[in-house]
Amino acid sequence: MKFYFFLLLSVSTTILSAQTNSYEIAFENAVHHEAVIKGSFPKLKTDTVSFRMSRTSPGRYALHEFAKNIYNFKATDSKGKTLEVLRPDPYQWQVIGHDGSITINYTLFANRGDGTYSQVDETHAHLNIPATFMYAPELSERKIKVDFKVRNDLGWKVATQLPLVSGTTYSATNLYYFMDSPTEISNHSIREFEVEDNGKEQKIRFVLHHNGTDEELDAYFENVKKTVLAQKDVYGEFSNFDYGTYTFLACYIPNASGDGMEHRNSTILTSTRSLAEGGMEGNIGTVSHEFFHAWNVERIRPKSLEPFNFEEANMSGALWFAEGFTSYYTNLILCRAGVISPEKYVEGISGTFNYVWNSPARQFFNPIEMSYQAPFVDAATTVDPVNRENTFISYYSYGSILGLALDLSLRKEKLNLDDYMKLVWKKHGKTEKPYTVENLQQSLAEYAGNDFAQGFFGNYIYKSEMPDYSSLLNSVGVTLKQNSEEPYFGAAVSLNGDGHGEIKSNPKMDAPAYIAGLDKGDIITDINGSGFPDGQQFSTYIEKLKVGDTLKITFNRFGAVKKTTVILKPNPDYSLTLMEKEDAKPSKKQLRQRTDWLKTTP
Template sequence: MKKLLLLLFLILLSGPIGAQTNSYSISFENAGHHEAEIKATFPDLSMDTIGIRMSRTSPGRYALHEFAKNVYNVTATDSKGTPLTITRPNPYQWNVSGHDGTVNISYTLFANRGDGTYSQVDETHAHLNIPATFMFVPELSDRNITVDFNVREDLNWKVATQMPKVANNTYSAPNLQYFMDSPTEISNYNLREFEVESNNKKQTVQFVLHHNGTEAELDTYWEKVKKIVLAEKDVFGELPTYDFGTYTFLACYIPNASGDGMEHRNSTILTDREGLAEGGMEGNIGTVSHEYFHSWNVERIRPKSLEPFDFTEANMSGELWFAEGFTSYYTNLILCRAGIITPTAYIEGLTGTFNYVWNSPARQFFNPIEMSYQAPFVDAATSVDPVNRENTFISYYSYGSVLGLALDLSLRQKNLNLDDYMKLVWQTYGQKENSYTVEDLHKMLNKYAGTDFGNQFFGNYVYKSDMPNYAPLFKSVGVALKQDSTKPFFGASVSIKDDGTAVIDRNVPIGSPAYKAGLENGDIIISVNNISFNKEQRFSDFINQFKVGDVHEVTFKRYGVEKSASLVLQANPSYSIQLMEKEGVKPSKEVLAKRKAWLKI
């Protein structure tokens, strides 16, 4: 009976009877030198020449990464082991010809970055992002896939992935899209899990943790994770239906990892150098909140521009202000609702993001949609030529986050709220997995809050780059938004060096006092009004001795030539955000009730 059940299970995994399957195997004998040995078999080929590629992108990332750069020792044979001819039409493809209907390919992968995009192989783990690891044939993307992970038993390695197990350490995927979206952690990890009931059925949420800490530390952290899961479920009213009944957090908090988080359909990667005892208990929990929210917003509430994901080119989307930005708005709000951070910490924590967006000169160039289009240039992308991002770009994470805040507080003035709008978007697009456009989001807001409200919000703040009036919005929930008009503002990022000079170390913001004075990134400031600097002080403290409106003579060097400029100090444009109670103002019962409904405290 058990054999019959196993056979039926394997048939279900493999799809229709007779469906073709591409198979992979990977081993880690040389893990100490960050190498993996990979083999793949592509059978039943009808084309004379097949183009076998490494991906150029990774799900959830929008820039090019050119994973082929870490591949070598590539060989190909047919079903009889006869060597086949390989040609290279471009840097990320191997064309194989002369086969007998089957191509076997083998290669070595160098992998030494543990994060949400790349792979890392060493004697602590095999941390595998699939696009960074496995070759593929685009024309065979609808085929079933199996992969055999030859784990290092001497290192007590186990496999954790969203792919369903076939047997032992062999796992399967129904097609290339699912395979590429299935990161895998192979290590001596710890595991926690619980069942969550949603719509009269139970699903399992797992937390896989590869770390050097204790079981007790994981237990404490796991309690926080469970609170996040339930608080986010409350936003949408239900869990997504995970394809195989399980959602898996794949966390690596180890010294050789790089800080990151990356969402996937039924799992997420969480990486950081800090262990739970070294600050990770507090420092990493926000990434848990952000990435899990993506299991609704991005993975199932899916922008049409990212469906399907393209592994051959950069992926551009104008919806990232919503997909990433609204998720960012909920990240810390969920931590507050779950009792992981205090309302005071949440409110004051809005300050940095708010000031970054509000005071950026970049809004004169791009609206949120166009900021989203910049993702292929900024999302872990690399370039060697200088850019002017300080003046031309606002992160769609941050931009969307402050717009989500404004929309939520604006809706609450109409006795509505963002949670219910997100539920409507979920029920219309996410549940049914129909992809959406910006125009669809606009229509949903019109439907939920009225045409005038929806048109005003999208017309001013999404299609254009105006900003809402935040002061009355904050006031409606008992939060004070204030500026200090007496605090002077120089208008450039400046570092004082050991030799007593000060260096402008970033592009100078358009419109700032330093910009108007003609100062530029890399200028070495020698003195202000012939007053030199103390290497022990911060430049902002030095400037604070002066008054707004003062005119100063700045002596500086540029390209070795001494120059001078006249600079007028302006009032610091930064805002403070805090609860009214901290200013001695007691909000009314009505305002406190609105705050309680917002923060769910």
């Protein structure tokens, strides 16, 4: 998340102080997930001041109603007089009758530790600022100071990208930078290292709140360092971090909710996996993804997200690039850094590839239009059923597979995606000049030629066609193949507790289950007169059958007994494997291309 922030120069200390909004936040009732917040707003010039809770959060695109967790709101003037408060809508509190100064007090309930919400308990105060602090839109350009009243009895310390004033008081140059600055208050551990770039030293700081050992953190931090340095190689230089520091805020604790969220000079990383129980391997991908955003999306910024709107959903047609190309690099970087093997990396592409390639959704939306869906899917909530299995492909996955295609296509032309990203960085990242999708095409034309750029954008971005992945992967010694003898049903089925099977997903269009008229929620009671195969996974049962087998199915829908016939088709999924694993010997050219791609020793 990038925001412009403005330095206040040649201003006296008195004037600066008068134009500063101040907050205090305390956690005496942390055991019940409460924080008590006080905000002071001096030198007010309007009769009525509106205080709001944000409805969005930097890096997220859907609406989040943070106001629902606010209560005990009170407002007073400089003399302590209680002021009248109006509620014109659910998101704001209008205060009238002040004497030029307003102090607000309220209680926040916070119990979700992720990249969007806040969590307060006796293990930590995990604060995403939009979910925590009210703000006055008309005062958005004022400097902000915030005093985090830490629980010394719990050994708490403050970690944030905000610059320290003194003690536990931090500052922000304006509202936008404040909102973009998550804060972790806990008894955490810190590891850091210096990076030198273009004659300037910057600090990479890794803050970890966990229940593990220092030895586990030390080992994990080595992989973090490798990942950070491998990402720098893509762009040729680091971003110019404000205040000279980039901070990872990691919570690997049982009460967290798995997530990752980028910010201008920091990122939140949350997981229930401890380093000792799978987190050493399972959590590092989020580190890679979020740090790549320090370039791509924080500074290489879609124009459609500028300025970020805290009151409405934020929509962009460029998320296939901002999120998707970042996803492409996530595991590629881990491979280049030696954190995962080339074999694991290549085979790991299979799931994402199949999700995109086999989705019926491409007939409805191209990658730009899939990006438009973000406000409905990016941690959004809904109570009505949706048909995402057939109508939506995540822009993370769609963009990742297109990033793979573009990289391998460029390499056939003795070019590469890294150098294209460097060009986009130079034109739009270092200059912080927001881009449009048209700008991305123009940059590709500048790098690879107009015909190449028109072909890629015309076929795969503005339309939803798919490249020739078999040829592209073959160029780097990777085999793409299907198992035509593996049977396919086309819907997820699980035991429902009474020996029957419930269809848990909307059947894929044109899949056997779809053609047979089965639907989500149907209860399968009998298959070929033998009941439902109780005691085993339904997928395991299907695997033992053959393509073309006929399943005469009895099922219950809305209390009525129905029958249908399913004829199993070949599984449409592909697998990606290194040629060597298939007893095929790649040529020297293929190995050389693979080495250049993965930056590994052949």
